[in-house]
Amino acid sequence: MASVAMDLLQKYAPVVAEHLVTVNATTAQNQLYGDVDLGGLSWLERTWAAYYIWMGNPVLATGLLSFLVHEVVYFGRCIPWLIIDAIPYFHQWKLQPNKAVTRAQILKCTKVVLLTHFTCEFPLIYLFHPICCYFGMSTYEVPFTPLPIMAAQIAFFFVFEDMFHYWAHRALHWGPLYKNIHKLHHEFSAPIGLAAEYAHPLEVLILAQGTISGPFLYCLFRNDLHIFTVYIWVTLRLFQAVDAHSGYDFPWSLRHFLPFWAGADHHDFHHMAFVNCYSTSFRWWDYVLGTDNKYHAYKARVAAASAKDRAAVEKKELEEVEAEGLRAERLAELGGGKGGMEGVKHGKLE
Incomplete structure (x- = not known):
């Protein structure tokens, strides 16, 4: 069967067939x-080379590894959050403690995410190796990029992705785009880690450009980027996305040590209130452009309450903010406003 398929490819799609040929x-x-000199390399670099030698085809090797990295990291990071959510002890740090996700929701979320991964992402991965080569990114080559350069590259990718995501995300809150694309992701008003990629296929493809365009843009100016660095970047980006949707803010969460880090506290408000907090990793775009004013007002009102009344005040604030968010969402679906905060003032539709 495999030989028949290859014969058909060689006859009707010779370019594809050429990329699928393996050698010993x-x-x-x-x-x-x-x-x-493979003997002079690190263990990791020798293992990298051994993998490409074993596969016998760089295109297939890169495609398979890229897909596996994404799946293993994404679900590997989601599973611990599902376990945490099942343990009552951790609920004291849950951002929206009165909302529980059902097994049916988790199952639906898993199905949608897997369907998107296999129908949208997996086919495109075949093109990844040729595109990397076109832009001058190293793939099978060894050794890897030195660590200091690697760290600087990843820092650039974080900043670029955050900028891209902020504007793309705000655009997705514009009426027609929200109603037809982004609404699916907002089914979770109290998100879970697994819902990080629970989205319309078009949204997945649009926002993924922020993650992958940074490395390709970098390649236009320098020729020292290795795909291994991109895998580290994708791993960190997936960790950030899943954690931001986790629904938990622990005392040891990164935002308590890096004030400009967004984290779950920031993004959870966006899902709850529909408006504000459009960034992914950092807070500065929302801060500079004033799209975090409702978030800060909510936090200030809760902080101003006495310790005795704080729980009741927080519950009341959560309910009011969510109610206002639902009104803003309905306005967006009707095509009114410009997305974000426009169209809603003082809790009323304008």
């Missing part, structure tokens, strides 16, 4: 690493 280990080593 000896040939692969000679072709990929003929002039490389």
Whole structure:
């Protein structure tokens, strides 16, 4: 069956067939690493080379590894949050403690996420290796980029993605885009980690550009980026996305040590209130453009309450903010306003 499929590809799609041809280990080593002293490399770099030699085809090797990295990291990070949510002890740090996610919601979320991964992301991964080569990004090559350069590259990717996501996310709150694309993601007014990629396929593709365009943009100016660095960046980005949707804010959460880090506290408010807090990793775009004013007003009112009354005040504030958010959402669905905070003032539709 495999040989018949390959014959058909060679006849009707020779370019695709060429990329799917594999060679034996000896040939692969000679072709990929003929002039490389593998013995002088680190264990990780030797393992990297061994994987590409074993696969015998860089296109398939990169595609498969890219998909596995995404799936293993995403679900590997989501599972601990599901376990935490099932343990009552941790509920004291839950941002919206009165909302519980059902098993049916978790199952639906898992199905939608997997469907999107396999129908939207997996087919595109075949193109990843050729695109990397086109932009001059190293793939199978060893050694890797030095750590100081790698750290600077990842920092740039974080800043670029945060900027891209802020504006793309705000655009998705514009009436027609919200109603037809972004509304699915907002089914979770109290998000869970698994819901980080619970979204319309178009939204997944749009927001993914912020993650992957940074590395390609970098390649236009420098030729020292390795795909291994991109995998580290994607891992960190997935951790950030899942954690931001976790619904928990612990005393040891990163935002308590980095004041400009957004975290779950920031993004959970966005899901609850519909408006404000459009950024992903950092708070500065929302701060500079004033799209965090409701968030800060809510926090200030809760903080001003006495210790005795704080729980009751917080509950009342949560209810009022969510009610206002529902009104803003309905306005967006009707095509009114410009997304974000426009169209709602003092809790009333304008």
